[in-house]
Amino acid sequence: MIRKGYAEGGVGQVHLRENAAVPGTSLVCLHATAYSSRTFEPLLRALDGRVRAIAPDTPGYGESDAPPAPLDIAGYAGALLPALPTRFDLFGYHTGASIAVELAIAHPHRVGRLILMGVPHFAALDFAAWRKKLAAPHRLAETLDQFAERWRFLVTERPAGLSLRGGFENFVDELKAWPDGWRAHEALFAHDLAGRLPLVRQRATVLNVPGHLAEPSRLAAALIPDAEVVELPQLTGAVLDAHAPAIAALIRCREPAPC
Template sequence: MIRRRYVDGRYGQVHLRENQPDGQVPLVCLHATAYSSRSFSALLTALNGRRHAIALDTPGYGESDTPPAPVTIADHAAAIAEVLPPRCDLFGYHTGVSIAAEIAILVPERVGRLTFMGVPHFQALDFDHWRTRLTARHALGETLDQFEERWDFLVRGRPAGLSLRRGFENFVDELKGWPNGWWAHEALFAHDLPARLALVTQPVTILNPPGHLAEPSRQAAALMRDAQVIELPDLAGAALDVHAGALATLVTR
C-alpha cells in the first residue's frame, strides 16, 4: 500500500508518497520537472515488501508548497535534505539527478548509494537549444488553448505503453506548477552538473534506457569517481511506469 503524508519544510509543506517501511535504510526518489512523486508510484508499488521507498514532491511541484521565488538546485537540495531520514539512498530522475547529487555533496554522511536515470548532462547535447525549449515562460491566461501544446505532448503523444490515465496525470502535474513550472528547469540549466558530479563520493549506478539522454548519461558516468552504467536497451518509453518491475529488481540489487 502506498501512503501519502506531509512534512514541514523551509518553503512550507512537502508532500510524500511512501510504501511499507521494512526497517531498511529507505530509498528516497526525486522526480523530473515538472512532474511529481506520482512518477514513482509504480516503482514504489513494485518495491513494496522488497525495499522501503519514499518519493517526494519537489517544492513548487505536485502537492508541495511553492517557494516565494525561483530557487537554485543547491537550494532545492538543502530544503529536501532537511526533511530526509537520517540515513537514506537516493534515486534521481532527470532534474532529480541534479538535486540528488547536491544532497550527496551537502550531507555525504547521510547518503549511501545513488541511482540515477536520465542524467540531465545537457552540456553533452545542444545546450542552448534544450535550455530554450525547457525553460520557456508562460503567462496564465483565460483560455484553454494555452495548454494545448502540453496536452498534445503529454496525452496525445504519450509514449507507447503509457496509459491514457497516466498521460492525463502527467498533464495535471504540469498544470499544478503552471505558470511557474519552468523554475526548476531554469535552475537545472544554471547548475554546473559536470563539475558537481566530480565531487560525488558515493557509489552511483546509472540505469540507462534508450532516449536523448542515454549518451549524455554515459558521459556523465565518466565524470564520477565510482559510477557504473547498466544499459537497458529494452526499456524504451515510460520506463518508470511500463517497466517498474524490472527497475525494482535492479534497484533492489
Template sequence: MLFFIIVSFFSPYPRSDMIERSFVRIKSGLVHVAACGAGRPILLLHQTPRSWDEYREVLPLLGARYRAIAMDTVGFGDSEPLPDGSDSIEAWAAAAHEVLAALGHARAVIAGHHTGAAVAVEMAASQPERVEALVLSACPYVDAARRAREPGKRVIDEVAAHHDGRHLQELWARRQPFYPEGRGDLLERFIVDALKAGPRAAEGHRVVGRYVMEPRLPLVRCPTLVIAPMADPHAHPHAPAVAASIAGSKLIEIEAGTVPLPDHMPHAFAAAIDQFLSSH
C-alpha cells in the same frame, strides 16, 4: 551494455493501498511525501513537472524490501514552494535533506529521475555523509556548453495559456513523441502534475539548465548506479559522460525505456535499483 531485468520477487500487481501519504514541515513550508514498506530508506525524486505520482507503481515494489519514500519537490505536486526567485538545484537538494531529517533518516539511498537525478547529484555532493548510495536515472549532463545554450531557449513544457484551453492540447502534443505509444494514461498523469505546477512546469527545466553540474559530479563518493533508458533521446546520449564523471559508478541501459521510465516500466526500474543495492 544491455541490461536484463530479473523481477521474480516483485508482484505483477503492486498494491497502491499500501502507500502512506503525509506532510512534513521544513523551513520553507509543508512538503508532501508518499511512502511504503520498512527497512533501508530510499528517497525517490521525480522529474519536472511531475510529483510523487511518477513513482505510484514503484513504491509498493520497492516497499517489499525497503522503506521507499517519494516526495513532491518543493513547488511541485502538493509541496509548498520556496520563496520566489530562490529555486535552484542546490535549494531543492537542501530541502530534500531537510525532509529526510524530519522523517528521522540520518542516511538514505537517493534515487532520482531526470530533474530528480540532478537534485540527487547535489544531495550526494553537498552532504556525502548522509547519502548511502545513489541512483541516477536519465540524468541530465549540464556542462558549460549546455548552460550557454539555455538562455532564451524554449523548453519542452513552455506553452502560453489560452482562455479556450488549447494550450493543454499543445502541452500534450509536445510531450507525446517521448511517451510510449498507446499510453495516454501516462500523459494524463503528466498533464495533471503540469497543471498543478503552473509556471514551474517550464521553470523547472530552466533550473536544471542553470545547474553547474560538472564540478559536482566528481564529489560523489558513494556507490552510484547510472540508468540510461534507451528510448529517451534527451538523456541516453549523456549517460556515459555522467558515469565517467563519478568514480566507480556503474552504467546500465534499459531497453525500450522512455522519458517516463518509472511509471512506464516500474518493474524494470524497481528491479534495477534492488539488484544494485543488493550488491552493496
C-alpha cells in the same frame, strides 16, 4: 499500499508518498520536472515489502508548498532535506538526478548510494536549444490555447506503455505547477552538473535507458569517481510505468544484501 503525508521542509511543507516500512536504509526517489512523486507510484509498489521507498514532491510541484522565491538546484536539495530520513539512498530521475547529486555532495554522512536515470547532462547536447525548449517562462492567460502544446506532448503523443489516464495525470501535474513549472528547468540549466559530478564520493549506478539523454548519461557517469553504467536498451517507452518491476529488481540487486 502507498501512504501519503506531509513533512516540514526548508521552504514549507513537503508532500510525500511512501510504501510499507521495512528494515534498512530508505530509498528517496526524486522526480522529473514538472511532474510529481505520483510518477514513482509503480516503482513504490514494485519495491513494497522489500525496500522502503519515499518519494517527495519537489517544492512548487505536486502538493508541496511553492518556495517564496526561485531556487537553484542546491536550494531545492536544501528545501527537501528536512523532510527526509536521517540516512537514505537516492534514486534521481532527470531534474531529480541533479538534486540527488547536490544532496550527495552536501550531506555525505546522510546519503548512501546514488541511482541515477536520465541524467540531464545537457552540456553534451545542444544546450541553448534544450534550454529554450524546457526553460521558457510561461504566462497565465485566459484561454485554453496556452495548454495545447502540453496536451499534445503529454497526452496525444504520450510514450508507449503509458495509458491515457497516465498521460492525463502527467498533464494535471503540469497544470498544478503552471505557470511556474518552468522554474526547476531553469535551475537545471543554470546548474554546473559537469563540475559537480566529480565531487560525488558515493557509489553511483546509472541506469541507462534509450532516449535523448542516453549518451549524456554515459558521459555524466564517466565524471563520477565511483560509478557503473547499466545499459538497458530493452526498457523503452514510459520506463517508470511500463518497466517498474525491472527497475525495482535492479535496485534490489544492488543492495548490500543478496537479491
